[in-house]
Amino acid sequence: MAEFYCQLLIWETINSFGGDFVGASSVSFQSTIGGMENIASQSTYNAFKKAVLAKVDQFYTTPSISGQTVTLKVGESKTLTDTTGALANYKDAPILNTTGISVTKTGNKVTLTAKGTPNASGVVRFSYNIDRAYDDQGPGYYYQHPVSQDVTTCGFNGGDPAIMTLNVKVELDGSMKIVKTSERWQGFRCTVPRDG
Structure with a gap:
């Protein structure tokens, strides 16, 4: 039927x-x-x-968090919530993560955690959750435009047409304060490497 x-x-x-x-x-x-x-x-x-x-x-509903830029400090986590409800229909694992951070998606929430040695910037991208068996058949897509010519892919699937991207910046520089608390260490020198 x-x-x-x-x-x-x-x-x-x-x-x-x-x-x-x-x-x-x-x-x-x-x-x-x-x-x-x-x-x-x-x-x-x-x-x-x-x-x-x-x-x-x-x-065709774009998640409300799509395109956002998120800034994290190393060791920090942020959770973003999609208010449209569309993100729940996207795959839980990102198809692209150039940030080096930990990414967890459940339903309409994405949690980003900057730990380890993340990159200073990058993107996290999710794709719409299309049944793999259907997508493997190379289905055609039909695109209709009100002014231009209508187009179809005729089974030559160029990939998932619905994606969502988050831009991520990680603040890698921190600050440190060394305080001498004893006279015993008179003349002591300390060197702190930039990447350590």
């Missing part, structure tokens, strides 16, 4: 087909499973369409 409803939705979207049953409240057709009849109804189609279009809207 989902294939039938999906085809109706495609026709309605691309060809401006009405998406209705032309005056009928339901359509009956033979099923390939056990020869039983399936009944497609306008109300069931409308519910299917609403659910699919909600997922499409979610796909």
Whole structure:
């Protein structure tokens, strides 16, 4: 039944087909499973369409934290929360992390922790969580533009079209104070290496 409803939705979207049953409240057709009849109804189609279009809207919703620049000090953690709810649909592991920091994502929250020897700057990038079995088939994508020509990838998948990036800066320089507390160490000299 989902294939039938999906085809109706495609026709309605691309060809401006009405998406209705032309005056009928339901359509009956033979099923390939056990020869039983399936009944497609306008109300069931409308519910299917609403659910699919909600997922499409979610796909095109950019997480509220996308593009932010986060500044951390070594040893510091910051948690960012997406207020749109879209980040929950992205993969938990980043597809790119050039920062050298620890990154943890759960649902709509990303925690960044600068520990060890992180880079002074970099990016953390997440991709939309598309089922791997589907993505491995090299599905085509159809892009529609209101003014320019519509384009399709015809199965030559160039990668996930939905990504989210965080820019990260890490303050690597700190400060230190050495205090002499005893006369016993008169004339003592101390050298502190820059990277130690």
